[in-house]
Amino acid sequence: MNTNAFRKLSYGVYVISTWDKGKATGCTANSVMQITSQPATIAVSVNHDNYTNGCIRDTGKFAVSVLGEHSAPSLIGGFGFRSGRECDKFEGVEHEVKSYLPVLKDACAYIVCEVIDQMETDTHTVFLGKVLDCDVLKDDDAMTYAYYHNVIKGKSPKAAPTYLPEEQ
Amino acid sequence: MNTNAFRKLSYGVYVISTWDKGKATGCTANSVMQITSQPATIAVSVNHDNYTNGCIRDTGKFAVSVLGEHSAPSLIGGFGFRSGRECDKFEGVEHEVKSYLPVLKDACAYIVCEVIDQMETDTHTVFLGKVLDCDVLKDDDAMTYAYYHNVIKGKSPKAAPTYLPEEQ
Numbered sequence: 001m002n003t004n005a006f007r008k009l010s011y012g013v014y015v016i017s018t019w020d021k022g023k024a025t026g027c028t029a030n031s032v033m034q035i036t037s038q039p040a041t042i043a044v045s046v047n048h049d050n051y052t053n054g055c056i057r058d059t060g061k062f063a064v065s066v067l068g069e070h071s072a073p074s075l076i077g078g079f080g081f082r083s084g085r086e087c088d089k090f091e092g093v094e095h096e097v098k099s100y101l102p103v104l105k106d107a108c109a110y111i112v113c114e115v116i117d118q119m120e121t122d123t124h125t126v127f128l129g130k131v132l133d134c135d136v137l138k139d140d141d142a143m144t145y146a147y148y149h150n151v152i153k154g155k156s157p158k159a160a161p162t163y164l165p166e167e168q
Numbered sequence: 169m170n171t172n173a174f175r176k177l178s179y180g181v182y183v184i185s186t187w188d189k190g191k192a193t194g195c196t197a198n199s200v201m202q203i204t205s206q207p208a209t210i211a212v213s214v215n216h217d218n219y220t221n222g223c224i225r226d227t228g229k230f231a232v233s234v235l236g237e238h239s240a241p242s243l244i245g246g247f248g249f250r251s252g253r254e255c256d257k258f259e260g261v262e263h264e265v266k267s268y269l270p271v272l273k274d275a276c277a278y279i280v281c282e283v284i285d286q287m288e289t290d291t292h293t294v295f296l297g298k299v300l301d302c303d304v305l306k307d308d309d310a311m312t313y314a315y316y317h318n319v320i321k322g323k324s325p326k327a328a329p330t331y332l333p334e335e336q
Contacts, residue, residue: 005302006202008234008277008310009210012178033199034174035213036291043211043287043294045203066176109176119211119287119296123204126211126294128287134173142176144312 011145015065015079016044017090017102020055024090024102027052028080030145031124032064040131042113045124051084053125060115062129063101068108068140073152075106099133108140179313183233183247184212185258185270188223192258192270195220196248198313199292200232208299210281213292219252221293228283230297231269236276236308241320243274267301276308 017026031045044064046053056062067075079089094105103110113129120126143152185194199213212232214221224230235243247257262273271278281297288294311320 001208001299001301002303003205003208004304005234005277005279006208008180008236008304009200009202010178010180010310010312011201012176031201031203032177033179033201033211033213034177035199035294036289037171039290040169040171040174041289043213045201045211066173068176109173111173117287117289119285119294121204121209121285121296122207126203126287126296128289128294131169133169135170136172136176141314142178144178144314146309146312 013067013076013143013145013148014044015067015075015104015107016046016052016056016062017065017104018052018055018059018062019102020051020084023088024095025052025055025084026079026089026102027084028076035128040134041116042111042129042131043126044129045126047124049123055084056115056127061101062113062115062127063098063103064111064113065104065107066109066111067143068138069143069147069151070138070140071104071106071108071143075104076148076152098135105137108138108142109136110134181235181244181311181313181316182212183235183243183272183275184214184220184224184230185233185272186220186223186227186230187270188219188252191256192263193220193223193252194247194257194270195252196244203296208302209284210279210297210299211294212297213294215292217291223252224283224295229269230281230283230295231266231271232279232281233272233275234277234279235311236306237311237315237319238306238308239272239274239276239311243272244316244320266303273305276306276310277304278302
């Protein structure tokens with residue numbers, strides 16, 4: 001089994017967000033895909049260790065902010081390399097509330113969902129969300145994981161907070 | 169709800185394959201993502217209308233062939249715009265059996281899985297597969313849906329069989 005094969009799967013770069021008792025929280029993720037179009041549903045995979053996982057269970061809702069190639073790279077590290085248990089990840093991050101969920105203003109699109117099903121694995125929960133609201137925010141190409149890896153990571157100094165947690 | 173937001177989600181281009189009573193069959197798909205690494209699991213979304221869906225249920229196994237930028241574009245249409253109910257999609261397509269599943273020789277990587285869970289939606293099944301075997305076949309960049317849409321579709325004559333079914 002040569003696990004380099006997994007590197008051939010294509011992903012985007014996203015911030016999954018929800019509420020933590022009235023405070024916005026979220027985490028960086030790659031694993032988001034649309035499942036159905038009528039009604040529109042989206043699946044996202046969130047590690048059990050991510051504080052966001054429990055918050056999505058509590059609220060039954062989540063938002064996906066789709067990062068674009070021109071979104072600030074600091075968002076990736078800010079939502080990725082620290083825990084919402086210990087800090088306010090949204091502090092200093094421009095965001096707005098769309099259909100009662102916090103989304104990033106610097107994203108190229110957002111999708112707000114209500115959890116309608118979930119599938120458990122040893123380390124991750126796959127949440128199936130029915131789309132309540134979505135919109136395009138900017139005319140920017142979506143950031144792919146390959147773009148992040150080849151362009152942004154290459155351009156960032158090592159100390160920059162652009163660590164992307166390996167969600168898979 | 170502006171569903172153009174869904175176009176900002178990033179995908180690859182894949183052929184999902186399995187056996188139909190001893191005959192290889194499969195379909196084109198975009199919706200594949202790794203869920204866990206230990207043990208390695210992969211989620212794929214397959215429309216109920218795809219003949220492959222029932223065949224995966226029958227066999228309990230599927231393979232993902234990851235198309236690369238240099239894979240033959242005809243594979244996308246060949247596995248996408250016709251049904252395995254009516255034809256042998258693997259006829260004339262170079263393939264080999266890896267861990268008892270048929271995979272495309274022209275893919276850049278393959279992943280063979282055993283179904284360990286599934287989640288139903290109105291139109292699609294999300295199969296969760298435990299990875300039994302995987303390998304890189306070619307040093308080629310994975311084909312993203314955006315690459316397919318912007319480069320291959322643009323290069324192909326209209327009559328070419330490069331129709332990609334909208335899996336999401």
